[in-house]
Amino acid sequence: MKFNDKQRDSELAENIRTRKPVFWTNPARSEDGRMGSTWDDRPIGCEDVRAAEDRFRRFSRVLTDMFPELRDTRGAIESAVLPVPALQSHLGIPLESGRVLIKADHALPVAGSIKARGGIHEVLEFAEKQLLKSSAGTLAGIGDLSLETIRETLGKYQVAVGSTGNLGLSIGVIASALGLGATVHMSADAKRWKKDRLRKRGVQVVEHEGDYGAAVEAGRTAAAADPNCHFVDDEGSLSLFMGYSTAASELRTQLSELGIQIDADHPLFVYLPCGVGGAPGGIAFGLSHVFGPHVHCFFAEPTASPCFLLSLLDESGSNPSVYDIGLDNATEADGLAVPRASARAVEVMRSGIGGVFTVEDEALFKNLHAAAITQGIRVEPSATAAFEGPLWLTSSGPGNAYLARTGLTGSLPKATHLIWTTGGLFVPENEYQAFFERGA
Numbered sequence: 001m002k003f004n005d006k007q008r009d010s011e012l013a014e015n016i017r018t019r020k021p022v023f024w025t026n027p028a029r030s031e032d033g034r035m036g037s038t039w040d041d042r043p044i045g046c047e048d049v050r051a052a053e054d055r056f057r058r059f060s061r062v063l064t065d066m067f068p069e070l071r072d073t074r075g076a077i078e079s080a081v082l083p084v085p086a087l088q089s090h091l092g093i094p095l096e097s098g099r100v101l102i103k104a105d106h107a108l109p110v111a112g113s114i115k116a117r118g119g120i121h122e123v124l125e126f127a128e129k130q131l132l133k134s135s136a137g138t139l140a141g142i143g144d145l146s147l148e149t150i151r152e153t154l155g156k157y158q159v160a161v162g163s164t165g166n167l168g169l170s171i172g173v174i175a176s177a178l179g180l181g182a183t184v185h186m187s188a189d190a191k192r193w194k195k196d197r198l199r200k201r202g203v204q205v206v207e208h209e210g211d212y213g214a215a216v217e218a219g220r221t222a223a224a225a226d227p228n229c230h231f232v233d234d235e236g237s238l239s240l241f242m243g244y245s246t247a248a249s250e251l252r253t254q255l256s257e258l259g260i261q262i263d264a265d266h267p268l269f270v271y272l273p274c275g276v277g278g279a280p281g282g283i284a285f286g287l288s289h290v291f292g293p294h295v296h297c298f299f300a301e302p303t304a305s306p307c308f309l310l311s312l313l314d315e316s317g318s319n320p321s322v323y324d325i326g327l328d329n330a331t332e333a334d335g336l337a338v339p340r341a342s343a344r345a346v347e348v349m350r351s352g353i354g355g356v357f358t359v360e361d362e363a364l365f366k367n368l369h370a371a372a373i374t375q376g377i378r379v380e381p382s383a384t385a386a387f388e389g390p391l392w393l394t395s396s397g398p399g400n401a402y403l404a405r406t407g408l409t410g411s412l413p414k415a416t417h418l419i420w421t422t423g424g425l426f427v428p429e430n431e432y433q434a435f436f437e438r439g440a
């Protein structure tokens, strides 16, 4: 990791090194907020988002057959947008600063976290490829295949993934439902209950001593030895990224149903917890295609693991690890405990992201408690990382400078602040109680 001369002596660099919360806004954000348009030299655009949406639609009947909880949405994996007036006031955001809403991915069905869209999409894409190869189906006919045929056809194939927990949950659950073999390589910091939940579904769980990066490498190596095994690469997968991006059109419909318009006079600020950056990056990519320059995305990282911020700051183009500057990646936010960002997601976001802020572990628990007592919302610690976003943007020096720079200071009363809560549905009661008490 190389800070440049100006950065090295700056307060920002010092605060990052000493684990103080920071808010950095992106001086390289283009005026139209346009994201990068390549992934590993492959051009990417709204056709890719649409292809992922179409894939989910093709499988909607199959998904309903596997997961009865999807009956109400006819196979769509969706989360609500929630008005949270009591939380807004608790967070100290006056109405003159805009309206705070929550995008409730903490309650996403099937996987219980933001990983549902990305993980399920990638496994569906792999499954679809094998089904077409086996002459079991045509693209148009995928939705008419019986679950039995699908499971029979896919039985000889495997998927593998390295994960701190939630990605493994998502991949393991969908893979085993489709009849695929599944192996999840988990880091030492993954929670016990997540491993148990997977094993109960017949997923093979391999535990690794090292951190998340080590688990991913071990998974990659093991999968490479088996031609029938597909490795889900959290740091490099375009299929995951595009699966996440499908949240954008869902959000457009929901905001419009709530009578909320987004335009030059009514900006949308979105705050997303960030690990490797694939989930928030994919969502931000989708949002930029839906809302253009009027959406501004900010990522939230633990003070111990600000890997995405380091990569954005690093001008040498290397993809630094948080260990390089003496941080330890030790955080209770297991969904965000990632030492190195996805280089591809960073490159897509470089010209489009609004900024990044960091959050201390204590604040995660405080926010978890606040969500429960103000709105009855039950989230896991990682999922609350973004709660401080609206306050940073509307009440800090860098935030006010960002608003002035983008010409939005006067539009604040008409702004929407969307906090993305990213996980929690399946956290066991006793663990949740311990989080809640710590927050109290």
Ligand SMILES: *Cc1c(COP(=O)(O)O)cnc(C)c1O
Pocket: 113, 114, 115, 166, 167, 273, 274, 275, 276, 277, 278, 279, 280, 335, 336, 338, 380, 382, 383, 422, 423
């Ligand atoms: C994985 C995860 C994130 C972040 O996703 P990345 O793709 O790693 O950036 C955020 N919150 C929760 C709960 C997660 O599990």
